Amino acid sequence: MKKTLIFLGVVVLIALWAVGSYNGMVRRRESIKGAWGQVENVLQRRYDLIPNLVETVKGYAAHEKSTLEDIAKFRSQWAAAPSPSDKMAASKGLEGALSRLMVVMENYPQLKADQSFLKLQDELAGTENRIAVERKRYNEEVQAYNTAAETFPGVITARLFGFGPLPYFEAPEAAQAAPKVSFQ
Secondary structure, eight states: OHHHHHHHHHHHHHHHHHHHHHHHHHHHHHHHHHHHHHHHHHHHHHHHHHHHHHHHHHTTOTTOHHHHHHHHHHHHHHHHOOSHHHHHHHHHHHHHHHHHHHHHHHTOHHHHHOHHHHHHHHHHHHHHHHHHHHHHHHHHHHHHHHHHHHSTTHHHHHHHHTOOOOOOOOOOGGGGSOOOOOOO
16 A cells, blocks of 8 residues: 555656646746747837838839848848748848848948938837847747757657757857948
8 A cells, every 4th residue: 555655646746747847848938929929019119110211221222122122122021021030031131132232231321311211220120139038038038948948858758749959049140240330
């Protein structure tokens, strides 16, 4: 009888551990979804600002059409992206196109003095800062989740219930090169 009670106690402890571990993985995964929602929120803000910025630049830089077309293309890709990883890829392309737009802007002194452009540029800069903060939070949540799913004893729960690793939001390759600044 005593052995049966000990055995039942061990089974109950294992069951409680499994439930707690499973619930912890679910909580972490939901935290990641919440963090991703915040990333999407600030990306949407950027997405909403871009048409006004592009229209302001169009009047000054008609021959910079390819940069403006790239911005429109990546903006559309972001809106149509079905998954976070697709949105990340479109966002990276959009970041590169926006940085080229800022370089184009340097060639037009009257554009740099335009108040509506300056206001949009400030809003976009603030939005980019918000995006950086939310990406950092998202990556912190992914790190906590991936660490829990890869370390013992969480790896047991992760494998049993299909909690696989999630991707980090990484900077685009273009961000690794120093920007070219020219004062002409």
